[in-house]
Amino acid sequence: MNTAPRRWRTSAHGFNAMLLIECPWCGPRAETEFSYGGEAGIVRPPDPDALSDAEWADYLFNRANPRGAHRELWNHTHGCRRWFAVERDTVTNQIQRSYTLDGTAPEPGTGSGTASKLTAESDTTSRIGSGG
């Protein structure tokens, strides 16, 4: 019998698992197919020479590193090799949604980037179970 307090118990979906990430082009795939690209939405300053050293360092090195909701880049390295963005909770690892960087989403498997926008409702299951 598992005598651990309920909140300590591990479930197949909460532990010994990896992320299940939805590539906008290829659909849900295992985390091992992807490479992590860090915080999304960091824009390279158009005129770096105009910045102070501190402003340049802020662009180059400083990160929000939030506890909770995080928008981040992933690359489907072992698939279509395209970059896209993911909204993930950094505490629970629940993935809210994936989206293409220009805001449009293709039909999975079509390789085209012109279809309808992905919405927040297109929630993906965020983890692959451990299989026992």
Added chain:
Amino acid sequence: MKRYSALGLVRNALGYNRDWREAWRSPEPGKSYDAIIVGGGGHGLATAYYLARDHGIRNVAVLEKGWIGGGNTGRNTTIVRSNYLWTESSLLYEKSMKLWEGLSQDLNYNVMFSQRGVYNLGHSLQDMRDIERRVNANRLNGIDAEVVSAAELGKAIPHLNTSPDARYPILGASLQRRAGVARHDAVAWGFARAADSLGVDVIEQCEVTGIDVRGGKAVGVQTTRGPIASDRIGVVVAGHASVLAKMADLRLPIESHPLQAFVSEPIKPVLDTVVMSGAVHGYISQSDKGELVIGAGIDAYTGYGQRGSFHIIEHTMQAIIELFPVFSRVRMLRLWGGIVDVCPDACPIVSKTPVEGLYFNCGWGTGGFKSTPGSGWVFARTMAHDEPHELNAPFSLERFATGALIDEHGAAAVAH
């Protein structure tokens, strides 16, 4: 505080162990302190201890949101070494090593520091060139280091697969004989008890929810147990550094990642040293209880959940079995994750900040445990004098603007 001694052990044994006292008090938080340390891990407690012992600042509170020893201090693989490549880091870690060597006596608490040696393996000609370079750099900085051949390795560590037929043959290693392991819980408890005995208030279950800044100066903190005033605040919270920085409107060059580690079921003594490999990427030692203590690299993504992904475990096990085929049927007993605060140059930040009276000690990443006493020592000095010691001056927050990074990524004996 009653000193621990052999005589005390005998006396308490004869008294049926009824007279043992709590190791530290559990005081209610005061209204104000001369200094506040946020974070009751090893580094924070060490800071409080050295503030009280060396700088005469004893009206200090250590605020811990959970319990002492429940964070990264209890979630590492306990390796202590100082064989870093660059002069700035090797001198800082060597200061720590020297403190480790007298720590049990200083604290009157047995931290079970065991200088059993650390081997860093080389699997390619380039690995061996890097090892030669690092060993020579260490020796120039007065740190013991030597290069060991594969044949010598085979004699020293009988179960290590030094066969030339291995998939990633071992060509040699660096060896730091003064390196080793310590008991991580005892380090936290020892520092807490020693700091407490010097008058420091170690306050558990007290989470900091805000940092009060007025006119560019830190004036206190908001906590789950009420506001506490102080014009000298040191933040030592490892993986949560960015969260605390945000409370003072600061941004840090830090990302927090899960770092997983595991122990096996206890087995008979089989490994009397520490073996690390940056190339196949794993490290292993055996605890006094007989468990194999195993670790490797961080999960790629950022995370605050104290857990990581399964394929990292699989990768780590592959590395360990590549090095020690004899362990292939040993079963793992427990695994855990810590939240490590990784800097772009894999070096810590022990620094003043743009906010007067607010100090940050963070960014130790995957290598924090070994630096516990040294980190506390330089941070206490920085907080007491409002200027860094020469050992931590290079580890300022400004280095990211000036460009004077200390690039230990890939240089510091094991990949991070």
